[in-house]
Amino acid sequence: MKEKMKRLERELKRLEALQADGIDVSEAIDKRKLELKALKVDFPMDAWDRVIKARDAKRPVASQYIESLVEGFMEFHGDRRFGDDPALIGGVGWIGDTAFTILGQEKGVGTKERVKRNFGMLNPEGYRKAQRLMKQAEKFQRPILCLVDTPGAFCGLGAEERGQGQAIAESLTIMAGLEVPVITIVIGEGGSGGALAMSVSDEVWMMENSIYSILSPEGFASILWKDSSKAQEASEVMKITAQDLESFGMVDRVVKEPEEFSIETLPSVIESIREMIVETAAAYQALPVEALLKKRYEKFRAMGKVSEKEGME
């Protein structure tokens, strides 16, 4: 069926090119469009389709979510130790009538910006900036919203020298103990420990076509099968889609996306989640701190599948 869809898409492209050249093939185009539409209903996207969507350059990035979602956003820079990581945007602003601390892993728009943002791959100072702003949110009793979109933590010489592993470990520790509510939304790629470092949260949501994984499908294929070109195959067995994670109980909500998800269609998505974010944060904020921490503990405590044999001591 996948092949049939691909064939139809190819034919459609050719026909549209003809149409653009002034040859009227509109009837043939319409016929194929209808067929495709029917197929899409019967055969939802597979994991690889979602990987492609999650990485699509037209897909909205964290800064665009912030612009659309947050009023009066004020960005605050730096980790007060080493530097300011452009791959992490941090600051405070209003969502509805609530002041939130917002932390977003930023991939950037356009080549120049993407390079500057290191394609959303954080260095240790990015995690340490996030930690600083999280602790500040706690001090001032603000809920926190994290937007996750990273292929993974940056694998560089300097990153290792400055303790990439330690930085992520400390983020996990800090999030484990935060006395304010934290909501994470995986908006694109949730890559490995680099994503987890902003996702030890009271609620984790995923956009419909985002992914969350232990490693990129390419890395997975190259390690397990010594062949990175088998990424597509890997993406299926890895179970990395929002739908998979929801079925595992690791994700609390999957947010519907429009057919064409871009900066143009982002506002409708934002309108669909704005209230939910405010209400969810308020619900957790109403809990006594002890109950909040216990709930978060138990949420992650349940993750991991083991079976116990007879006679456990």
Place this chain on the structure above:
Amino acid sequence: MLFKKRTYATIQLPKTKEPFVQTEADPISRGEVIPEGDFHKCPNCGEIFYAEILKTTEGVCQKCGQHLRLGARERIAQITDVFDEFHMRMEETNPLDFPGYEKKLASYRERSQEEEGVITGVAEIAEQRCILAVMDAGFMMGSMGSVVGEKITLAVERAKAEDLPLIIFCASGGARMQEGIYSLMQMAKISLAIEAFSKAGGLYISVLTDPTTGGVTASFAMQGDLIVAEPGTLIGFAGRRVIEQTIRQILPEGFQRAEFLLEKGFVDRIVPRNEMKETLSGILRLHGGIR
């Protein structure tokens, strides 16, 4: 800065070995668990020893000082006077229905006669009682799956409940690929347990042994109140090859070794194997143990 190209950057790993996750140690670090056989070759200097002799030197090469990898049982025998193991009797459930995973696990179980890649229990180290977890780099490369995560979490919770100090010997090639996202979530689960233990005033000593990499480094290995490492231990987040591909440079010698991490400020002390027991009991005494 340019480094001379080194041939070992391209050496292929033996095919029979479970590959590392996000990491690929160079041959120097690829010390093996002391084998059953008669002879053993030091992976650093090439010296050949009788395995029996190597056991009397605690798995340290007497020629060059290389600390060879130890199995968890052997480690426990070296460190503890009394060890009362928690028999968890737990099994993986293949949460992703990953093809061939059960078979692979079964073969590792048979070979090692262990249920999984970590052994936990209550230990006495020179009269100091503590909870001890020892990871085994030989069991699927010390990768962290649900059972490893669960056993460590239970050990941390036990330490909290019984108000005992906690020692974890880390050794890991990283994630358990076959468990995908479940493997990643073990990092969160253990971190939450350690934070709760820490808030309750518990002492946690993290001991880094060769190799400590990937998700273990990015979680409990680096969350110790005190972090000690054996000499020469490979400690890092990303693997050498991944970094070299990213920065298109050959990494300097000694990169990601325990000594490098000490210099950069990420390790409290480097402790040779023959001083480990004394050091650990000394730390336990200083933190409210029996003096």
